[in-house]
Amino acid sequence: MASTALIIGATxxxxxEMAAALRNYGWQVRAMHRKPKAAARQLADMPFIDWIKGDAMNAADVKAAAVNADVIVHAVNPPGYRNWGGTVVPMIDNTxxxxxxxxxxxxxxxxxxxxxxxxxxLLAETSPQHPKTRKGALRVEMxxxxxxxxxxxVKVLILRAGDFFGGCHAGxxxxxxGLVxxxxxxxxxxxxxPHHVGHQWAYLPDMAETAARLLARADDLADFETFHFGGHWLEQGIEMADAIRAAARRPDVPVKRLPWFALTLLSPFVETFREMRxxxxxWKKPVRLDNTKLVAxxxxxxxxxxDIAVRQSLAALGCPGADDLYSEEESLSLTRLTKGTIQ
Structure with a gap:
């Protein structure tokens, strides 16, 4: 019988992306959502998902949704960085x-x-964890x-990564x-x-494929296992902006600075800005996850x-004209991606 995954935070x-990757590996995919009908419409390209009504903040809901599951993918986060302190620890406890x-x-x-x-x-899986932020302290506690x-x-697998981008439902x-x-x-x-400071990005289809491959070898993993995902390390961080301009075939569009000063002024009134700040x-210093253990x-x-990851990301975000940037082969790849079947 196929293994079953419960995904919390499937939208x-x-x-x-984990739903699509696990489906490719023959898993049965179940997802919990407070509004399952709306979630099913949002992920209409993934009709294979079995939706269950439930709230990640409700322990009984999570317990009921997890019956007979082989793995729980805990992918839920407060939207827009809001109310981390009041939600992330209770949700991980329920999982x-x-x-x-x-x-x-x-x-x-x-x-x-x-x-x-x-x-x-350079961060290894065993690097000391002494965060300087509230969200960092919460992550350490989780x-x-x-x-x-x-x-x-409980067997636990953690896959750490840099800033997410790409995928069909990543907003x-x-x-x-911020960037587009x-x-x-x-x-x-x-x-x-700063343009010269290196930055690390995680293309979500690649990260999900990596996680699925790790789960396929679960018997070879320790009870508590952590891996670092390398993704795209850009020695000059501005290379991402250049890649976006090249993908859009607009090499001359301006690169603007994020108005951190404005975010600071508004942060007492807008929680999302406060959390972003x-x-x-x-962004001020190069921070890179070392994926040596993962590759080994x-x-x-x-x-x-x-270049392909950025082009697919722009197309998935619905940037007008992005679909015109593809060759026939790339268009077919994007179609498979949006149907949740690309590997």
Whole structure:
């Protein structure tokens, strides 16, 4: 019988890509959502998902949704960075309790938030975690609870990555919310950091494929396992803006600075701006996840060339004219991506 995955946060960027990747590997995919009918319409390109009504903040809902699941993909986050303090720890506790009850493992997408400047610039899985931000401290606490759960019989897999971009349903990230404007032609690119500072990006279809391959070798993993995903490391961070301009065939559009000063002024009144501002330090210094362990385990890391990844990302965001940028072969690849079947 096929293994079953419960995805919490399936309408988000990583969750939706995990649904597609796991389906490709023969998994049965189940997803929990407070409004399952609306979620099914949002992910109409993924009719294979079995939707269950439930709230990640409700322990009984998560426990019920996880019955007979082999793995729980914990991909849920507060929208727009809002109310991290009141939601992320209770939600991970509910997932852990459900995993204990059902015998399922847990897949958790990690970030660089856990680490402080003492661990920069190159981060190994074992680098010290001394975060300087509130979200970083919350991430450390979530992973601490996951490690404790692994000592009580729950298999845990953490895959840490840089800033997300790409995929068919990824809107809550820096690429889609900060660098470009979804649904509009690329007339300018906004870049948040100094142009010369390196930055790491995780193309979500590649990250999800990596996670699926790791799960396929679950028997070879320790009870608590952490890997770093390399993704796209850009030695000069501005290379992402250049890639966007090249993908849009608009090499002369201006690259604008993110108005951090305005975000600072508005942060007392707009929670999303306040949460975004807390992450500014990650744009000021190069912070790179070392994927040596991952490559040694899998043999290689799935990797879509940056130009193709950016073109597909712009097309998925509905930037007018993006569909015209593809050759016939690339158009077919994008079609497979949007149908959730690309590998």
């Amino acid at each position: 988000g960027g990583f969750g939706s 852990i309790a459900a995993a204990k009850a059902s015998g399922a493992g847990i897949l958790f997408p990690g970030t660089v938030y856990n680490f402080g400047p003492d661990a920069f610039p 992973e601490r609870r996951l490690r404790a759960a692994s000592e009580e019989g 809550n990230n820096w690429f889609a919310q 404007k979804p649904g509009k032609p690329v007339r300018a690119v906004t870049y948040p950091g 807390e992450m500014r330090y990650l 385990f899998l043999g290689r890391e799935p990797h879509t060339p940056l």
